[in-house]
Amino acid sequence: MTVRETIRREMAQLTASERKVGNAVLADYPFGALQTIQELAERTGVSAPSITRFVSKIGFAGYQEFQRQLITELREGGRSPLDLKASERLGNSTTFLADYAQRIGERLAEMAAAVPQEQFDRIVALVADPARSVFLLGGRISDSIAALLAIHLKQIRPKVHQLPPNPEHWPDRLLQMRKQDVLILFDFRRYQPDLAQLAGMVAAKRHPSIVLITDKWMSPIARHSDHVVALPIEIETAWDTVVCAIAFIEALIVKVSEADWPTTKKRLEAWDELRLGRPGKAMEEEP
Missing domain, CATH: 1.10.10.10 (Winged helix-like DNA-binding domain superfamily/Winged helix DNA-binding domain)
Structure with missing residues (x-):
């Protein structure tokens, strides 16, 4: 603890x-x-x-x-895979996959117990509010999780922006950011200094609601955040798990989509109408 x-x-x-x-x-x-x-x-x-x-x-x-x-x-918070390797516990190689899946289940149960429902509901309300733009960014690895969330949110609602990885391109997005907007940042141990600098600057100059998804040792971004979600990542191998982060954003996607399902449904229908490669499209257009 x-x-x-x-x-x-x-x-x-x-x-x-x-x-x-x-x-x-x-x-x-x-x-x-x-x-x-x-x-x-x-x-x-x-x-x-x-x-x-x-x-x-x-x-x-x-x-x-x-x-x-x-x-x-x-x-x-600064331990690398090389550091974690020293305390690794792989268990029986013939049952590794089953053992690993059991550990994943235990981490998910920890997340369910550690993240208050009230906190989750407040974040859902922020992200589902159509009056707010949502901006997302993660670290070297966790940006892929931010991208996954952005892809789904864009199908559900407009005004969703994933910041580019190059900091030189951030000002264009930051100039669009208003006080009522939401910035979601992902940062797990071996925290990235540039993300903490971004959070500090945004908190001081643009004043959006900042949601941080991190681990129990806390990214430095926490000092600038309005909502901090601390997730279990240890799994007794040289590599931390992101399963809890994926589960959290999947739950977020489900609840945001249901916040105003009629509007979500219309957007999904319009989205599918504009997909060039949607299944059956070529067949429908044949004479």
Whole structure:
């Protein structure tokens, strides 16, 4: 369990001052607690002894141990396949596929338990709102997930834009972005600095709602995001899994399409009418 998860679990047991510290840490996680206890006290208006009691209540012997755990989480966020290979557990090669499928099922169950339905519903409402444009971008690998979501959303609704991979081409899209719009970013461990820079600039200058899809160690983009979805990715191999991210966006596609099904149906029908290679088209046009 990450420090973030622990704070959320214990929040109801904290005093008002301790909750203030917890909320400050979560609001800029994990960076908000990687400062001295005096600096955190000054920023939150809570005394240093109250911060000490806070870290004790969430299970740490002291502020230094609390910070060490946060630093450990930051290191986890930078682990590569070469690092993960050292702790790989492949199991029996003759049943690997079945074992892997079981692990996938376990990760999906973790996702279902970890992502609140209320959070999912809020994101669906944002993406389904026809008054909002939706912009999407991912990292070196996760941009393929952003592309998959964009392809489906474009069939459901207009004003869906996937940002190009070259940052030099971003300003054209960013100039179209308004305060009521939505920016969905995908960023998993070995986080990309350019995506964090983009999120910070967009949050400061264009002010859309930013939705981040990440892992439990949290992309730095989280500090600029309005909605953060932390998904399980560990699967005890050298390669993290993106199955939970795919499942999440598939669920999102289904619910967005159902938000206004009559409109979705009309768009799909019109879309199919304009497809040059749709099945049966050549046959229909034969004399």
